[in-house]
Amino acid sequence: MEKLVILLLVCIGAFGIANVYGQSKKIVCYVGTWAFYRNGACQFDVEKHITQNFCTHLLYGFFGINNDGTIRLIDPDLDLDQEWRVGYITKFQNLKLKFPGLKTIAAVGGWNEGSKKFSIVAASAELRKRFAVDAREFCLKYKFNGLDMDWEYPADRGGNVQVDKQNFVELLKEIRSEFDKSKLILSAAVGATEFRGEISYNIPLISKYLDFISLMAYDFHGPWNDSDPYGGFVTGLNSPLYVGPTDLTDREKQYNVNSSLHYWLSQGAPREKLILGIPLYGHTFALVDPNQHDIGAASNTAGTAHECLQTGGAIGYNEICKELEQWTRYWSKEQKAPYAVKGNQWASYDDIKSITLKTQYILDHGLGGAMVWSLDTDDFIGVCGNGVYPLMNTIYRILNNGQTIPPSTVPPTTAIPTTTWSTQPTTSTTTPAPPGNEFKCSSDGRFPDPKDCSKFYVCSYNIAYHFTCAQGTLYNAKLENCDYPQNVDCSQVESK
Structure with a gap:
């Protein structure tokens, strides 16, 4: 009887473990x-x-x-x-x-x-x-x-x-x-x-x-x-x-x-x-002294913005994994997490x-x-x-x-068919807003490029993405889309 009880307890314990892990x-x-x-x-x-x-x-x-x-x-x-x-x-x-x-x-x-x-x-x-x-x-x-x-x-x-x-x-x-x-x-x-x-x-x-x-x-x-x-x-x-x-x-x-x-x-x-x-993703810092790069080192600003997130102080894994051979990597044994240093740039990810x-x-x-x-x-x-x-x-x-x-x-x-994003005359290409870009997002939405009637910005979460309309079309601010030139008023825009 005692063996049966022990066996039963073992089975219950094993079931409990399997229930947690399985x-x-x-x-x-x-x-x-x-x-x-x-x-x-x-x-x-x-x-x-x-x-x-x-x-x-x-x-x-x-x-x-x-x-x-x-x-x-x-x-x-x-x-x-x-x-x-x-x-x-x-x-x-x-x-x-x-x-x-x-x-x-x-x-x-x-x-x-x-x-x-x-x-x-x-x-x-x-x-x-x-x-x-x-x-x-x-x-x-x-x-x-x-x-x-x-x-x-x-x-x-x-x-x-x-x-x-x-x-x-x-x-x-x-x-x-x-x-x-x-x-x-x-x-x-x-x-x-x-x-x-x-x-x-x-x-x-x-x-x-x-x-x-x-x-x-x-x-x-x-x-x-x-x-x-x-x-x-x-x-x-x-x-x-x-x-x-x-x-x-x-x-x-x-x-x-x-x-x-x-x-x-x-x-x-x-x-x-x-x-x-x-x-x-991770966060980045700019170090005050590149030679002082431990956790808790002094930093004077956010790290440099990268191609994808385009935000200083943030970096996607898909961004840093491409660059890691250029960085010196460290591992915190106490906190079980990596960080990396490149010059004055410090990244936790x-x-x-x-x-x-x-x-x-x-x-x-x-x-x-x-x-x-x-x-x-x-x-x-x-x-x-x-x-x-x-x-x-x-x-x-x-x-x-x-x-x-x-x-x-x-x-x-x-799948249910969806409207195609790139159909004429709405076809457009996108590039990140250039460094030093003066356009500031006041809200989410689409906005004409004040300097070029063939271009526009899409603001999403305070980041401006720069789009160029397809050849032969211009941005129609009323429709918030690229359109044929005869339908677009460019009088307020200094076209290039």
């Missing part, structure tokens, strides 16, 4: 849709470049929120497919035909959308109800399987410090009630650290209403770090796994994956609902080794899966010698017991 894990993948406007090898088109079935949930980033409680198309020229528009939503949804079982989710918010409008809507019972109803109708209209709330952040950045934390709960409760009518998914991306959680989230209650919670366990350090004694910045790792030797204060000891996860667990978040965010450790960490802690920001900064065309999507392949392989990513099971020809 259960289906989520792989939640964001796409920054503005990457469609990037040039050359940097351009990311979901139709062309999502060729493998590595995501369980694919998130369309982003849609906005209006003060009246409705969802806003931030870039309708990209999102919609009428006439000359790109039809990116349709391209996105066609992936479900290519990869059966894939769930697509509309992400609302993001850093640029800020907090104020979310705060206004969440403060009113009437607006909360309107948003919940509109969100359900939006998902059904555009064939999304659910909504991702990316409010950055409740009680901060223009929000209401006193009431946002509780109002966020009330907003999620209202959405949950509405979404249950159509069996829609409701998720949220949240700031990961303890100080963010205390300000912004009632963790037990938001966990009640959300299907899963994506911890944004990155941006712990960047070229905004606290000043060094000489008035500049200090270098730090974007997404370290553990506390490091330069983390001396209580606040600094929160800036890592492990501390963040254990805070959320201690506050009652169910581990199976927690999805660990993994960045496929994630690579195959660090992502292997983070993905194994997900299994070891019984979490619900991995989230990535974002697919368009992995090496999605395979220029760095490790095949296409080396980071995503690493995550998939570890979460799926060493299996490789299965190919598409449905021919792409079954």
